[in-house]
Amino acid sequence: MAKRTGVDELKLIGLLWREPPVGPRSGLSARSITALAVGLADREGLHAVTIRRLATEAGVTAMALYPHIGGRAELIELMLDHVAGATYEKVGTPNHSDxxxxxxxxxxxxxxxxxxxxxxxxxxxxxxxxxxxxxxxxxxxxxxxxxxxxxxxxxxxxxxxxxxxxxxxxxxxxxxxxxxxxxxxxxxxxxxxxxxxxxxxxxxxxxxxxxxxxxxxxxxxxxxxxxxxxxxxxxxxxxxxxxxxxxxxxxxx
Missing domain, CATH: 1.10.357.10 (Tetracycline Repressor, domain 2)
Known part of the structure; x- marks a missing residue:
């Protein structure tokens, strides 16, 4: 089981709650990169999610990703938060009377x-x-x-x-x-x-x-x-x- 280590918590708070603006040239954002990483992990597993692989998938340099996602440790946290937020997208929140x-x-x-x-x-x-x-x-x-x-x-x-x-x-x-x-x-x-x-x-x-x-x-x-x-x-x-x-x-x- 992968450990959650090496995370810069203060940087992560900014990435989670204060998303940097979309890159004017690349069109990238924390949200789009995170969604790309989640899709890659779904298809090939978490081991496939590297900064270099994501840069290739996005058609940019690795350096272009860092302002939006921090390092890989922060990216994984962004991915987990992305998945958590989508848990009830298809089925709606639990609001049954029973x-x-x-x-x-x-x-x-x-x-x-x-x-x-x-x-x-x-x-x-x-x-x-x-x-x-x-x-x-x-x-x-x-x-x-x-x-x-x-x-x-x-x-x-x-x-x-x-x-x-x-x-x-x-x-x-x-x-x-x-x-x-x-x-x-x-x-x-x-x-x-x-x-x-x-x-x-x-x-x-x-x-x-x-x-x-x-x-x-x-x-x-x-x-x-x-x-x-x-x-x-x-x-x-x-x-x-x-x-x-x-x-x-x-x-x-």
Whole structure:
């Protein structure tokens, strides 16, 4: 997982909140360069995003980019803020009358963002400087939690726990997808090819009876060796049930 190091926080605040004017000759801006970098990362991964590569893509010199994005460390923060700000562009902010639907919408929007921008799950949370995109996302998600019987601190903790659940299961789903080459068999075929040898090595199914039963049930139901997306769906359902029980308790509303 990539660490968020080497960021000049004061410079980043200026880049996030006080965008330099569009270059009169190049037509470049922090927003356009960031969008270009996000598209490149979506296609080829975060490792492909270098200042030299972006300059080539934009048809300018590397030096022309620095006034708009700082260095690569600041650029990554700009990219994350750009993605955060776009989380609800297609689906709208969660405003359902039912609180369960609002929280489910938060989970679904974040899950979709992870699928569309897989590289965001590879970056350690760190201690980011909030930008306009991140701040608008945080505001929208807190509003969805407001008024359901949580204190302000509980709202923040609940949101962090929910998004962490989404990112964790999304990271596992993406890792499983990356591990399988295009010409490799699906999980069911892969498992059938190694099961006899593995069973012989373990010494039958009696050594780990519960694990054997559960893994076979999962394989039969899903055709997968593991099912991170199913874990995500189950996790959100349990999350909602837990909140419902809290709301029905002595301190709930």
């Amino acid at each position: 609180w369960r639907a609002r929280i489910t919408a938060i989970a679904e929007a974040n899950w979709t963002s992870c699928q569309e921008h897989p590289w965001i799950t590879d970056i350690a949370p760190g201690r980011p400087v909030p930008g306009p995109g991140t701040s608008s996302k945080y505001e929208a998600e807190l509003r969805a939690l407001d008024g359901i019987g949580l204190t302000d601190i509980e709202m923040d903790h609940t949101l962090t726990a929910l998004v962490s659940l989404v990112y964790g299961t999304a990271r596992a789903a993406l890792a499983a997808r990356r591990a399988r080459e295009a010409d490799e068999p699906d999980d069911a075929q892969w498992w059938s090819s190694i099961e006899p040898a593995l069973t012989a090595a373990i010494g039958g199914t009696t050594r780990f009876p519960t694990a054997s039963r559960v893994s076979h049930a999962l394989g039969a139901a899903t055709g997968k060796a593991n099912d991170p997306e199913g874990a995500y769906r189950r996790g959100v359902a349990l999350f909602l049930d837990g909140l419902a029980l809290q709301r029905e308790g002595p301190t709930g509303q």
